[in-house]
Amino acid sequence: MTTTAVNSYKALTDDSAIALARTLDFFPEGAKLESQEIGDGNLNYVFRITDSESGKGLIIKQALPYAKVVGESWPLTLKRATIEANALRKHGEFVPGLVPVVYATDANLALTVMEDLSHLTIAREGLIRGEAYPNLSKDIGEYLAKTLFQTSDFALHPFEKKRLAAEFSNPELCKITEDLVFTDPFFDFETNDFEPELRAEVEAIWNNGPLKLEAAKLKKSFLTDAEALLHGDLHTGSIFASDTETKVIDSEFAFYGPIGFDVGLFLANLIAQAVTREGEKREVVLHHIEQTWNVFSSNFSELWEQQGIEAFKDTAGYKEFVLEKIFQDAIGFAGCELIRRTIGLAHVKDLDSIEELERRIALKKQVLQTGEALILKRKELPSIAAVVALVEEQSR
Amino acid sequence: MTTTAVNSYKALTDDSAIALARTLDFFPEGAKLESQEIGDGNLNYVFRITDSESGKGLIIKQALPYAKVVGESWPLTLKRATIEANALRKHGEFVPGLVPVVYATDANLALTVMEDLSHLTIAREGLIRGEAYPNLSKDIGEYLAKTLFQTSDFALHPFEKKRLAAEFSNPELCKITEDLVFTDPFFDFETNDFEPELRAEVEAIWNNGPLKLEAAKLKKSFLTDAEALLHGDLHTGSIFASDTETKVIDSEFAFYGPIGFDVGLFLANLIAQAVTREGEKREVVLHHIEQTWNVFSSNFSELWEQQGIEAFKDTAGYKEFVLEKIFQDAIGFAGCELIRRTIGLAHVKDLDSIEELERRIALKKQVLQTGEALILKRKELPSIAAVVALVEEQSR
Numbered sequence: 001m002t003t004t005a006v007n008s009y010k011a012l013t014d015d016s017a018i019a020l021a022r023t024l025d026f027f028p029e030g031a032k033l034e035s036q037e038i039g040d041g042n043l044n045y046v047f048r049i050t051d052s053e054s055g056k057g058l059i060i061k062q063a064l065p066y067a068k069v070v071g072e073s074w075p076l077t078l079k080r081a082t083i084e085a086n087a088l089r090k091h092g093e094f095v096p097g098l099v100p101v102v103y104a105t106d107a108n109l110a111l112t113v114m115e116d117l118s119h120l121t122i123a124r125e126g127l128i129r130g131e132a133y134p135n136l137s138k139d140i141g142e143y144l145a146k147t148l149f150q151t152s153d154f155a156l157h158p159f160e161k162k163r164l165a166a167e168f169s170n171p172e173l174c175k176i177t178e179d180l181v182f183t184d185p186f187f188d189f190e191t192n193d194f195e196p197e198l199r200a201e202v203e204a205i206w207n208n209g210p211l212k213l214e215a216a217k218l219k220k221s222f223l224t225d226a227e228a229l230l231h232g233d234l235h236t237g238s239i240f241a242s243d244t245e246t247k248v249i250d251s252e253f254a255f256y257g258p259i260g261f262d263v264g265l266f267l268a269n270l271i272a273q274a275v276t277r278e279g280e281k282r283e284v285v286l287h288h289i290e291q292t293w294n295v296f297s298s299n300f301s302e303l304w305e306q307q308g309i310e311a312f313k314d315t316a317g318y319k320e321f322v323l324e325k326i327f328q329d330a331i332g333f334a335g336c337e338l339i340r341r342t343i344g345l346a347h348v349k350d351l352d353s354i355e356e357l358e359r360r361i362a363l364k365k366q367v368l369q370t371g372e373a374l375i376l377k378r379k380e381l382p383s384i385a386a387v388v389a390l391v392e393e394q395s396r
Numbered sequence: 397m398t399t400t401a402v403n404s405y406k407a408l409t410d411d412s413a414i415a416l417a418r419t420l421d422f423f424p425e426g427a428k429l430e431s432q433e434i435g436d437g438n439l440n441y442v443f444r445i446t447d448s449e450s451g452k453g454l455i456i457k458q459a460l461p462y463a464k465v466v467g468e469s470w471p472l473t474l475k476r477a478t479i480e481a482n483a484l485r486k487h488g489e490f491v492p493g494l495v496p497v498v499y500a501t502d503a504n505l506a507l508t509v510m511e512d513l514s515h516l517t518i519a520r521e522g523l524i525r526g527e528a529y530p531n532l533s534k535d536i537g538e539y540l541a542k543t544l545f546q547t548s549d550f551a552l553h554p555f556e557k558k559r560l561a562a563e564f565s566n567p568e569l570c571k572i573t574e575d576l577v578f579t580d581p582f583f584d585f586e587t588n589d590f591e592p593e594l595r596a597e598v599e600a601i602w603n604n605g606p607l608k609l610e611a612a613k614l615k616k617s618f619l620t621d622a623e624a625l626l627h628g629d630l631h632t633g634s635i636f637a638s639d640t641e642t643k644v645i646d647s648e649f650a651f652y653g654p655i656g657f658d659v660g661l662f663l664a665n666l667i668a669q670a671v672t673r674e675g676e677k678r679e680v681v682l683h684h685i686e687q688t689w690n691v692f693s694s695n696f697s698e699l700w701e702q703q704g705i706e707a708f709k710d711t712a713g714y715k716e717f718v719l720e721k722i723f724q725d726a727i728g729f730a731g732c733e734l735i736r737r738t739i740g741l742a743h744v745k746d747l748d749s750i751e752e753l754e755r756r757i758a759l760k761k762q763v764l765q766t767g768e769a770l771i772l773k774r775k776e777l778p779s780i781a782a783v784v785a786l787v788e789e790q791s792r
Contacts (some may be wrong), residue, residue, distance in 0.1 A: 055777045067662060158574060161619075162567040169787075171558040178554060183707045209712045216708035217717060225551045226620050311579045312612035316605045 008108060009065065009078060015049040024113060026058055026102055026255050028050050032212040038118075041079040041082040043067050043076070048118060057116035057218050058103060063252070064111075064219070077172045078250040079130060081110035086116070087168065087254035090229060094146040098139055106249030113236035120240035127273045128350055130281060132346050134244075139246035140266055141295025142241070148259045151229035154310050154322075165226050173232065174222075181336050182219035186212050194343040197361045200367050201276060202343050214375045218332045224390065225258035225329075235269040235337075236260045262331025263296060267330060268337035271391055273350045275363050286388050293330075293384035297323055329379045331387060342367050370394045397745055404504060405461065405474060413443040415494035420509060421445050422454055427770040434514075439472070444514060453512035454499060459648070461506075464509050473568045476648040477506035478512040483650035484510070485565065490542040494535055495644050513643050516636035523632060523669045524746055526677060528639075533644035533684035534660055536635070537691025544655045546697040547625035550706050550718075561622050566651040569628065569674055570618075573649065577732050578615035578671060582608050590739040593757045597764050598739050610771045614728045621654035621725075630658045631665040631733075631744070656725025659692060663726060665786055669746045669767060671759050682784050687725075691778035727783060734767030752763050766790045 013037035014164045018343055021033060030175075031051045039046030046065055050057035063081040066073050085105040092099045094104045100115035123133060143311055153161050187206060194202055205211060226316070231238070232253025240247040267289055274285035304319050320377050341348045351367065354360040408416070410431035417429060427447045435442030440460055446453035459477040460471050481501040486497045495512035519529060549557050564633075580587045583602060590598055601607060627634070628649030636643040663685055670681040700715050708714050737744045738760045747763065752758040766787055777783055 063472050153616070157645045158571050158619070159567045162403050162565050162570070166562045166565045167556050169562040171555045173559070188709060212708060212711045213713045213717070215705075216711050219708065220549070220718075223554070226622050310612075311583060312608060312615065315608045315612050317609045318612045321609070322616075 001317075009110060011064070011195045011224070012045055012047060012060065012062050012109070012111070012144065014047065017188070018049060020060065021049040021058060022111075026103060027056070028054075031052065042192030048116060050116075059100075059114050059116050059258055060111045061114065063110040063281060075138070078110035079107075079226045080106045080170070081112055082284075083168060083170055083173070083254050084250070084329075085112040085114075085253040087229065087251035088112070088249075089166070090151065090250070091143075091147040091231070091251070092295055094167060095143050098143045099251075101218045117240045117249070118243055120242050120247060122235035122237055123239040123246075124243040124269070124273075124349060126241060127195060128353060129240075130264075130277075131286075132281075133241045133246075134243060135289035136239075136241055137270075138295050140234075140248075140390075142299055143248055144263055144266070144292070144296045145247075145299030145303060147231070147300045148228040148262060148330055149300050149307075151228055151256075152259070154304060154308050154313070157309075165256040169228055169257050170232070170253065174255055174257075175253045177232070178219065178222065180345050181340045182215060185336075186215050186342045192343055193345055193347070195361060195364070197357070197359075198343060198364060198368070200327075202364055205339065205343075205368070205372070206292065208257070208372070211372055211375060214332065215336060218243050218336055218375070219330070221258045221329060222261060222333075226256040227259045228256065229254060230257045230259070230262045232262070236273065237348075239289060258329050258333075260326045261330075263293070264330035264333030264335075265328065265337050266292060267373075268334035268341070268389075269350075271334065271338060271342060272348050274391060275366055275370075275395060276350050276354065279393075284393070288389055289391070290384050293387075294325070302328075325347045327384075331374050331378040335371040335376075335378070336354075338367050339376070342371070366394050405506060406682075408441055408443060408456065408458050408505070408507070409462070410443065412602060414445060415617040416456065416507075417445040417454060417509075419455075422499060423452070424450075437764045438470075444716075446512075453514065455510050455512050457508045457510065459506040472767070474506035476566070476569055477501070477508055478503045479564060479566055479569070479650050480646070480648040481508040481510075481648035483625065483627070484508070484645075486547065486560070487543040487627070487644070487647065489537075491539050491562050491684045494539045494642055495647075501506075511643075513645070514637045516641060516643060518633055519635040519642075520632035520665070520669075520745060521638040522637060523681070524672075524749060526673075527635045527637075528677075528680045529642075531642055532635075532637055532638060533666075533687035536630075536644075538691045538695055539644055540630075540659055540662070540688070541695030541699060543627070544624040544658060545696050545701045545703075547652075548623055548655070549708070550700060550704050553705075560625060564625055564651050566628070566649065567683050569649045570651055570653075571626070574618065574742050575613065577736045578618060579609060580735045581588075582611050587741045588739055589741055589743070591753075591757060591760070593753070594739060594760060594764070598654060599759055601735065601764070601768070602684035604768070607768055607771060610728065611732060612652050614725070614732055614771070617725060618729075620650040623655045624652065625650060626653045626655070627656045627660070628653065629663045632662070632669065634692075654722075654724045654725050654729075655772075656727075659689070659722065660729030660731075660735050662688060663783075664730035664767075665744065665746075667730065667734060668737055668744050668763060670745050670787060671762055671766075671791060672750065677702075682787070685784055685787070686780050688724070689783075693723075705731070723780075724774045727770050727777060729768030731767040731772075731774070732767075734763050734770065736769070738763050762790050 018033045034050050034052055036048045038048050045059040045062040047128045048057055062080050065078055067076040085102050088099050088102050100117055102114050104113040149155055231251050233254055238250040270285055270289045274282055351364055373390055403657050413431045414429045430446050430448055432444045434444050443456040443460040449744055463472040481498050483499050488583040498510050500509040518786055544550055558705055627647050628651055666681055670678055703738050709713045769786055
């Protein structure tokens, strides 16, 4: 049920969102519908439409023609709504249980109608409150392996892969990452944002030649390595979770890029959460870090063996080479993410919500050091256990 | 002057080619025009239209809706005519003297009207006859540096680079390379074609695990490394030359791929020519090999310094890293090209035209060994001089 309106773009209101929902063969005729706008209003409207009798609901997400970040506003392509919906659908082919169902889309109105996941919590919020989310890393490891393997040259006919790569060309959203993750934090650019107490550490990064060289290589990989259809922004704020469910949302950054990017972004956000915890609660997150990689690599390996179409797939060492590249890329990308989430434009609440200044600064210094070490040592770290050990070492 | 016909596809004849030429504001009104079909008829018609009074002429190249190779015939997209013309124009922005001028195109008829280069010789043919082409490597080194640097992320705004990458998505032609260069020769596939005298060497390749692993890595790079707008088929048969001029033609394989592929293909075809020569004539070609890389890398380096837009361009070691990657890729791709031109579907006349069986087989064995060594040692060879030394060593 795709709506085929030829409307030009117009921002939805509660009333027009309800009217749209009524056209969708989702609610019973004459249902009493309510609408609530639950988005943060920076990039999108998110209307939750519910049938007050049955409690049944759906989400209408509409992209705004601009982005607001820390008071700034700049125009941003509406095409991202189509990218997001199409990526959810494509990934949903491989992990139907781990993404929301897309009910309908309208490219002109830049909207996606999808499954209501309001019974779940944004993983970042829950983690900050101390949740364990026992299935999180198993589910995300599976999500990563299946979505990334199945959209790569290892699984797709080259015509289909290249068709998808062109379809998911996403220059505007990629540029946000190119700038905010891979460039600005490594230079004295005005987009950066950090406490004055971190200035010495930040200037050390700007003056760290070897670190910048490795960041340049990772940026090049992001710009050129068209390996698979990435989510493109897989942090813990893009995941809904409960103790039993995991759903990945917000795939408007999807594009064909290096497999390790999705893996690394998720790992980095777990690391940024782990450092804020202590004792057993910390162990839970460190275990998620290890398990994400372990589940990803074993699932990827199994798919390679069972469904791989590459003529060289049985050539000794090739699967291991590919997994090693993904691992090293992921660790490097995780390092870039840790740095930018500490001193760049967009921070993480895990760290920023720590009220005590001294502790916040100490943890941020630690995160910066971990990020630098991951970037510089990504080809030496032999295993995900060694990554966790490095995170632990930086905490002492 | 772009013709905007809405014709559906129809193969040209001498008469319709002349009629088309008359519409182009190229020849004086009432000129007495003659047409000669000079293509090889496997992939394209090539009509040379001349004004018998002035001697002035132009070329109309029309893609055929199928490809014929060794008697086989398979359908092949007509879109390649548009890719070819657009790549000639895009590359022509940076090296106007090294590609033919495109006068007009017609996507529906799959044709390109371009500069008549009949006063030049296909470089492969001339080289086989012993020509030296003193400008060849200087010109191709410059062509490679300028076309590849200027279409890369190092020179283009990311929006423009990604727009071009999508425009030049070229799945069908890429698949020919993926199969014939990177896959089939490494397996006992029926497309392969070699003298029975080479069977032992060929079977050794099929059973050489480490070689196949490196070939798999190079194939992966071809499939995923969207670095620059390549020519995509830059062998000596795609180059017109004289003692003073060089023009690169036949860019229907153009796509966004690894920079080293264009460099390596050209180097391999020079190597396949060098081994057929002796003494000073051989030195001429060995010098071309060295000079191609040296001119390419110094031009690329100069463009990087003077026109590079990458924020990390002055980060110590980054330019060197990029040039080293291109070099290693190029040497590996050259190795694949040498192997496939010896035992794959499409051979080179440099070797196949050697009538004496014993010498032909000896040289082909030598080319296979060189190809294998280049693939396996590409990360150890410190310089282009070391590559030439390796070629020489295999000749002894």
